[in-house]
Amino acid sequence: MEKIQHSNIKVNGISMHIAQIPVNTTNTPIIFLHGFPELWYTWRHQMIHLSSLGYHTIAPDLRGYGDTSAPSSATEYTAFHIVGDIVGLLDHLGLDKVFVVGHDWGAMIAWYFCLLKPDRVKALVNMSVVFSPRNPAKKPIETLRKMFGSDYYICRFQEPGVVEAEFARVDTALVIKKFLASRKPGLLCVPKEVGFGGNPNSKIPLPSWLSEDDVNYFATKFKRTGFTGGLNYYRAMDLNWELTAAWTGEQIKVPVKFIVGDLDLTYNTPGVKDFIHKGGFSKHVPFLQEVVIMEGVAHYINQEKPREVSEHIYDFIKKF
Template sequence: MLRVARALRSRIPRSGGCRAVHRDPTPTDDGAGEGISHRMVSVNGINMHVAEKGEGPTVLLLHGFPELWYTWRHQMQGLAARGFRAVAPDLRGFGDTDAPTAAAAYSILHIVGDLIALLDSLGQDKVFVVGHDWGSLVAWNLSMFRPDKVKAMVNLSQVFTPRNPTRKSLEYLRTVFGDDYYICRFQEPGKIEVEFARLGTAWVLKKFLTYRNPGPLYITKDQGWGSSDSEIPLPSWLSEVDINYYTSKYEKAGFTGCLNYYRSLDLNWELTAPWTGARIKVPAKFIVRDLDLTYHSPGAQDFIHKGGLKNYVPLLDEVVVMKEVGHFINEEKPNEITENICDFITKF
């Protein structure tokens, strides 16, 4: 049975510099946005958009790129129905949350700092955390920096990556994949934004969200990323309404804030030197897909299945590999992901 008796929803504190502003719910063609409330909260020097639904123990849902809070809409409904309070922010630089211009404002210390301030504004000392893609990286680091704030976590797609003290992140990526690897191509400020503008926001989002090739993603310097005249058919789990919502937010905010996460990789390498060799000592579950490019990165499967991940995450409970599923698993298999999350966090 769900342990909900201990988790009556806390009021928003009147102090601490946080302000809440009501926002209208976001409609979707499948009703998944029904009953989700929205507000803006001032945290860590920025205004953050937060979506919420439900009463009970808080589950913090952290999205990746090029996602938004919206990627969790199905899980929010499922979690709320099972007695949880689902909280899904737009992370710094995404959607309706503020997007500082400088890449240095997107270090992992900034991002985790935003979340600590958010938890304070929610009146929560300790929460469950679920992350996907960049959200997983943030969740791993949140649990490493502040394990006192995390009851347990479920991470999707992106495995924990121990810091290599001898080689910076971008040096490694260029050595292994070359300069046309998408993360390397994201590095020069403004350059890839011009390419995305040429292709059109909706086309770029379709290209990313429908990517199912387990191999590396390349955007070549000479040919770019193709032609916007080419059709990109949508899978059954991704509708034009979904694309229109994502497009409306990215056309308003642009891509620079999101790309600054990638542009801060070497800065993060420098800032996290004190945590070299650190282990993550909170209960965890990891879910990955067999068609996910992250699962096919060099050495990833050996690290996951041959003791490396368990060594760095000693309280790792389970690794789940889902078959015939691509990177955006929380949208492609929403019910299965909701069940996996609930099965794990109800143990605590």
């Protein structure tokens, strides 16, 4: 961890915190994009492993997270804002093309990045969240509500302040543990009467891959910032749908490797397995070269299986 350098840079009108391990090499650098509720820290293992193999590794706190600026309005968290932040980061570092690695919301942003700026991407390794082609007839939140009900977590995240208040009823470290240690592969539905905080006296045993120090790192940052920045990504989903109308039908045209755990709640969302395995995924991502289903692995795959994920990334990017 002592190899990781930290700095804050000005990009796209915000201050962005980046962690990186510079390496004097001709290899294409790698940028890692984290999900919710995570930080650059989720990529610590991959950064160290891949830097030892000669790759400059870069992991920002995305807009709204950690030590990066967090605009208050959800309208400032569209895919165009986040992709703009990433392009600004690459320009600041003088990087033309990069390998992109994403997970969870970071995977969503990675898909958008490849859709909007494929000229800056050499290849993509994405985890957990498949590419979702835009349906011009269906707004995302309304569609999810009809399919899975109003208690579905993405629907519950929509109203500003409500879920934040539920999180605030319990210790921030407990919220982090609830997410990172979860292994339920079914739909995440949380009725209002239960709340996302749940019982403040809950004891959640940590899996072997997650330490109290890890939890405390996340918790310290989220205790300071709150969760609104991360939740605003969900609150901008319909706006993303509106703004990307001109890209309806566009494919992802960069080389892609996709990795997901068989216990991941995203993989077990109705329709996703068929989309992946029956041709829908490869139709919309025509340069999809590999799909890896990791057995017995849940959502936070890059932390749960750090070495295996690092090796999967290297095995793919070393081809280019």
